[in-house]
Amino acid sequence: MGWYNETHGGKYFDLTPNGVRFKQFVGVIQAGDLVIEVLPKVGKQAAQGQEAVWSKVLLDMLAECHWMQVEANEKAFLKHRYNSILEAYLEVYVMACEQLLRQGLIKRYRLQDVNCKALKGKLLFGKNIQYNLVHQENFYTRHQVYDQNHLLNQILLKALRLVSTLSKSPLLRDRVQSLLLNFPELNDIHVNAQTFEKLHYNRKTASYRDAIEIAAMLLLNYRPDISGGSNHVLAILFDMNQLWEEYIFRALFKKKKQGWFIQPQNQKRFWFADNSRSFKLVRPDISVTIDKKVYMIIDTKWKLPDYNNPADNDLKQMFVYNEFWDSKSAILLYPSAEFSENISFDSGYFKNGDKELHRCGMLRVSVLAENQKLDRQLGERLVTFIEDEIERCAKVYSIKS
Structure with a gap:
């Protein structure tokens, strides 16, 4: 497992004398018979005793962001309470293959x-x-x-054979064996990233897309052990910062008011090198535009601010965003594990001498609803907050659209 992490630049975790310290990545790692599930947590507070809650939250967030293509409440694995997110992905893949086989594999x-x-x-x-x-x-x-002996079906079959070796669920392995018996004889192929890059979908093959995406995730993240033994490593890991950003964007986009334009990763060039074509970009996570004017910049952070104060670099980043987009309000948005109907907002502002330039505050929103599930009302509460904040800024700064 350490070798796998090193081949990816050590970005997933740090090895310590007493164990492993995971970074911002969540998901599952399987090394031989050892399965490690890495769950999200808010700040330094571990989700001890709440593993099932946060496992379900992670799966729901992946589904909401379409990083897992089947809605979580439709997954049969929830009925069986598998112990690993890996089993959840394997279940989704098997279901997709069963559906394709019922429809008939294309020729x-x-x-x-x-x-x-x-x-x-x-x-x-x-x-x-x-x-x-x-x-x-x-x-x-x-x-x-x-x-039926073509690349799409060959990829499905290769991933199914891998699933039969990865799954620890007897029920799922029986379903995989049934699928393998019903698959036609196909050529065994070697797959790499280029294999999937050259795939093109049309009306006839569009139904394969979801299954192929999961097959790619399984096959490209699977590595045999370098010692040549029977062990293997499979890692399905997601950057929690990116997932949180995507989830907040989708929550806002669903509930946005008429005339609002919610844009992710809106970028501008802010530095240029002399005598060369190189430049640097500035890119806020989310911008809220109304009538062609940017009213608010939101930057999501999957962490808690130290000593209840934002980091200097985060504040400098938000100041630049406000200046470049001529916005009067910037929000650093943090998660909270404690449910609350009210959004916790610590307001603040940037100041130059006696002149107040623009606002920047810290917003904490609950990830969990009162029932200990993913908070589905988050988008609605965020939109209400943004409306109130825009109104406050309009009064203070006399904003004209």
């Missing part, structure tokens, strides 16, 4: 080089002489065939 035309009894297609003279000098009743030809 495609392909060229086949084969020694046959009839002359069809193009005769390959060199191969024909090599194989049929004695048996002149045969013909070595290249011709078109229309069957």
